[in-house]
Amino acid sequence: MSSQVQLPKEFYPLMEELQVVDFVLVELTLYLDTHPEDYAAIQQFNDASYHRRMLVPKVEQYIGPLQQFGNSYSGYPWNWNQAPWPWQI
Incomplete structure (x- = not known):
């Protein structure tokens, strides 16, 4: 079982x-x-749709990529397997 990840208050x-x-x-x-x-x-x-495109990078700076298949960039190292998962937020 993983522990709950604490994110900065600006993220929420x-x-x-x-x-x-x-x-x-x-x-x-x-x-x-x-x-x-x-x-x-x-x-x-x-x-x-435009608003979402502007908002996604701001959210991703806190939790990493939101979508796969080239819709979001990955940080280094590959961060698709890093928490928090959407249900942990």
Whole structure:
């Protein structure tokens, strides 16, 4: 059993913001699947997507890469196997 990793207090508001943006993106994706010509929703999706792209590096500086398959960079040494895991935060 691993011990809980303590992260700096600055990390938690960033992670919460990322979770909010991810929720918005999931909901807009579902909406746009049935309303593909809603221009305002597409703009909201693109704005949220841009916001996520700017936010991810800030979160990753604390916990390392969030996504595999080339969507996030790895630090040295390879840090995909390092805690904290998402469920440990």
